[in-house]
Amino acid sequence: SIPPQVMSRLVGDETVLLDLASGIYFGLDNVGQSIWECVSDGKSIAETIDVIIAEYDVDKTRARKDVIDFANTLVERGLLID
Numbered sequence: 887s888i889p890p891q892v893m894s895r896l897v898g899d900e901t902v903l904l905d906l907a908s909g910i911y912f913g914l915d916n917v918g919q920s921i922w923e924c925v926s927d928g929k930s931i932a933e934t935i936d937v938i939i940a941e942y943d944v945d946k947t948r949a950r951k952d953v954i955d956f957a958n959t960l961v962e963r964g965l966l967i968d
């Protein structure tokens with residue numbers, strides 16, 4: 887889930903995350919933006935993987951690895967909590 891101190895905004899074609907506690911901004915690419923939208927909508931990891939497979943025509947193994955790696959990075963940076 888998204889901690890209360892993390893805000894997201896669409897700036898042009900990019901989603902930008904702001905950690906209000908640290909004041910640090912993070913920019914997301916298209917895939918990161920899709921994953922973030924899924925998290926924001928309350929989708930599970932499995933549902934998010936399905937969205938990535940449909941949107942980007944990747945195989946399930948690659949999509950699963952990418953989604954989990956990205957989610958772990960966001961958790962490490964305090965932008966998601968598990």
